Amino acid sequence: MMQPNDSTSRTVFQVQVGHFNLTLLCRDQAEAIRLARRRLCDEFPRLWEMVHNLSTDRFRVFAA
Numbered sequence: 001m002m003q004p005n006d007s008t009s010r011t012v013f014q015v016q017v018g019h020f021n022l023t024l025l026c027r028d029q030a031e032a033i034r035l036a037r038r039r040l041c042d043e044f045p046r047l048w049e050m051v052h053n054l055s056t057d058r059f060r061v062f063a064a
Contacts, residue, residue, distance in 0.1 A: 012064040029061045
């Protein structure tokens with residue numbers, strides 16, 4: 001039985017938050033923002049609350 005190839009439905013997105021740029025492989029812009037929040041919280045645990053409370057319009061998402 002063949003499994004659907006999940007990587008074909010994903011796109012590379014560039015997410016910019018302030019001076020930080022992240023390159024993510026996601027299905028859509030909403031997932032890109034969600035993953036960017038998670039990565040920023042992991043990289044900067046002291047800023048977790050600030051990153052978690054950022055409005056979505058602070059995230060600039062571009063298809064790469």
